[in-house]
Amino acid sequence: MMNGKEYIESLRKYNPTIYFMGKKIESAVDEPMFFPHIHAAAMTYELAFDPRYEDVMTAESHLTGEKINRFTHIHQSVDDLVKKVRMMRLLGQKTATCFQRCVGFDALNALYITTYNIDKKHNTEYHQNFLEFLKHVQKNDLMCVGSMTDVKGDRSLRPHQQKDPDLYVHVVERREDGIVVRGAKAHQTGAVNSHEVIVMPTRALGPEDKEYAVSFAVPIDAEGLINIFSRQTNDTRRLDGDIDCGNAKYGIVGGETLMIFDDVFVPWERVFMCGEYDFAGELVETFATFHRQNYGGCKVGVADVLIGATALLAEYNGVAKASHIVDKLTEMIHLAETCWCCSLACSYEGYKTPSGAYVPNPMLANITKLNVTRFPYEWSRLAQDIAGGFVITTPSEKDLRNPETRKLIEKYMKGVEGIAVEDRLRMFRLVENLSVGAQLPESMHGAGSPQAQKIMIWRRGNVEMKKELAKIIAGIKKDEHFIKLTGVDEEEFFKKMR
Amino acid sequence: MPLKVGIKYCGGCNPTYHREDVEKAIRSEFKNAIFYYLSEKDLHCLEMPGVLVLINGCKKGCVSSVRWEENCESESIRIFRIDEKAELEDLISELREILTENSC
Numbered sequence: 001m002m003n004g005k006e007y008i009e010s011l012r013k014y015n016p017t018i019y020f021m022g023k024k025i026e027s028a029v030d031e032p033m034f035f036p037h038i039h040a041a042a043m044t045y046e047l048a049f050d051p052r053y054e055d056v057m058t059a060e061s062h063l064t065g066e067k068i069n070r071f072t073h074i075h076q077s078v079d080d081l082v083k084k085v086r087m088m089r090l091l092g093q094k095t096a097t098c099f100q101r102c103v104g105f106d107a108l109n110a111l112y113i114t115t116y117n118i119d120k121k122h123n124t125e126y127h128q129n130f131l132e133f134l135k136h137v138q139k140n141d142l143m144c145v146g147s148m149t150d151v152k153g154d155r156s157l158r159p160h161q162q163k164d165p166d167l168y169v170h171v172v173e174r175r176e177d178g179i180v181v182r183g184a185k186a187h188q189t190g191a192v193n194s195h196e197v198i199v200m201p202t203r204a205l206g207p208e209d210k211e212y213a214v215s216f217a218v219p220i221d222a223e224g225l226i227n228i229f230s231r232q233t234n235d236t237r238r239l240d241g242d243i244d245c246g247n248a249k250y251g252i253v254g255g256e257t258l259m260i261f262d263d264v265f266v267p268w269e270r271v272f273m274c275g276e277y278d279f280a281g282e283l284v285e286t287f288a289t290f291h292r293q294n295y296g297g298c299k300v301g302v303a304d305v306l307i308g309a310t311a312l313l314a315e316y317n318g319v320a321k322a323s324h325i326v327d328k329l330t331e332m333i334h335l336a337e338t339c340w341c342c343s344l345a346c347s348y349e350g351y352k353t354p355s356g357a358y359v360p361n362p363m364l365a366n367i368t369k370l371n372v373t374r375f376p377y378e379w380s381r382l383a384q385d386i387a388g389g390f391v392i393t394t395p396s397e398k399d400l401r402n403p404e405t406r407k408l409i410e411k412y413m414k415g416v417e418g419i420a421v422e423d424r425l426r427m428f429r430l431v432e433n434l435s436v437g438a439q440l441p442e443s444m445h446g447a448g449s450p451q452a453q454k455i456m457i458w459r460r461g462n463v464e465m466k467k468e469l470a471k472i473i474a475g476i477k478k479d480e481h482f483i484k485l486t487g488v489d490e491e492e493f494f495k496k497m498r
Numbered sequence: 499m500p501l502k503v504g505i506k507y508c509g510g511c512n513p514t515y516h517r518e519d520v521e522k523a524i525r526s527e528f529k530n531a532i533f534y535y536l537s538e539k540d541l542h543c544l545e546m547p548g549v550l551v552l553i554n555g556c557k558k559g560c561v562s563s564v565r566w567e568e569n570c571e572s573e574s575i576r577i578f579r580i581d582e583k584a585e586l587e588d589l590i591s592e593l594r595e596i597l598t599e600n601s602c
Binding site: 350462 | 558
């Protein structure tokens with residue numbers, strides 16, 4: 001295993017092609033705009049060495065028996081699924097942002113299950129390919145980008161119907177030694193500071209979309225792989241000191257890229273699906289289940305920090321004892337813990353798949369994520385309500401550092417006695433970071449937009465069974481137990497009462 | 499000798515399908531078999547030869563086949579587990595095979 005510092009240094013061995021703000025980034029590790037994202041990911045490595053956290057941060061590899069970072073583990077039990085979400089909450093608390101490494105973790109677990117199923121049906125050797133890749137990831141403690149969302153073009157058209165065939169990643173050439181792929185993936189969290197990229201299809205596919213049914217892994221610096229790093233709200237504040245960002249150490253959200261595969265070659269031993277369109281939907285659903293499981297962990301960890309920051313601001317403002325403030329903070333806790341309940345529930349209701357690996361309950365994982373598309377908006381609204389307007393009107397760090405304005409800010413930005421003005425400013429900025437910026441749309445769209453969850457919830461909602469239950473209770477259909485309770489059937493029982 | 503089929507249901511808290519359909523299908527397929535229900539207390543005294551069908555309402559699979567296998571004293575008991583309706587067809591054909599073995 002690597003610790004945090006070793007992870008950061010390990011990135012120097014790679015030379016990925018990255019563009020940002022009109023220039024090519026020569027070294028991701030040395031780019032100040034990437035620092036917070038790299039630090040957040042490094043926390044997933046560092047905590048594995050802390051005896052206070054190693055129980056959730058590490059696991060025993062079922063392949064080698066070695067102690068590994070849990071982010072490279074394949075879940076072998078319900079306990080593993082539960083420890084996964086405990087790890088997510090812990091890391092949310094320690095970074096107050098997205099630590100990025102869960103996407104690749106979920107891709108590993110989804111592919112473990114699906115490659116096994118593909119081989120069983122099609123007599124292929126994808127699972128063996130995948131196992132070799134997994135051993136490589138576990139042994140070297142690598143961080144992988146889980147690369148699913150295609151850019152999609154016209155959403156009303158299937159991949160093969162698009163005017164430009166490259167709007168979904170697809171195979172453009174099959175060679176004796178491998179395949180060549182072209183296309184692009186959007187919102188690639190943690191890409192600039194990952195070691196490997198794991199690509200999966202983005203949707204269920206039909207026979208006409210066979211060339212789009214492709215899954216593989218390549219190093220982040222594979223030839224033809226280009227990352228264009230995305231902008232975020234207030235992103236350049238991180239170049240202006242350590243207060244205005246709110247969370248200067250770990251940033252905000254994950255740091256995403258538009259990832260382009262410009263005829264990237266993939267050797268056969270790194271291919272995990274190639275043409276088996278009948279398993280594209282299963283892979284997407286399995287990955288989505290794992291990824292949606294997380295959100296009541298990581299986002300609740302972040303909410304823990306926001307609740308703490310909001311409670312502190314209430315103290316700094318002198319309103320901590322007001323009953324409506326206590327009520328609103330209680331509501332924030334209730335919303336956060338509800339999401340936590342969901343993550344725990346889908347994990348405890350998880351089950352073993354034919355591959356031997358465990359998967360969370362898909363219905364409950366989707367419920368988890370759908371709640372996270374809503375509740376963070378409400379707990380953020382409450383945080384802004386309690387904190388007050390200074391969340392968005394606080395003077396800058398530069399003005400606080402300027403002797404001419406510092407004394408004015410210190411006089412007029414003062415709250416209760418005994419609290420330094422700079423501390424109050426820092427807390428306003430943290431609440432701004434956690435409740436105004438990119439965290440919210442990330443809660444909405446990360447791991448799939450709300451409608452994606454609703455489709456899966458409706459499909460698994462078993463409404464027909466619920467209709468049957470209603471018919472029995474309403475007396476339309478016979479209740480087999482009622483006669484046992486009363487000794488007579490329903491008709492006879494109620495005849496007496498008419 | 500008619501085939502003896504023991505049936506063990508999970509608790510049925512939130513099944514994803516009508517578990518009773520499995521029993522109904524097995525009963526109609528194997529009309530000459532003798533059916534009986536098992537409960538947890540039978541876990542340690544399974545001596546009756548034949549087949550045991552564990553019917554779970556969802557993939558959580560609360561009635562674990564491993565648990566019943568570990569406690570199964572008789573090697574002549576074959577244990578089958580079903581967690582979703584899609585598995586019913588396979589279950590029936592596996593049971594048919596046993597029936598054929600038995601009649602040989």
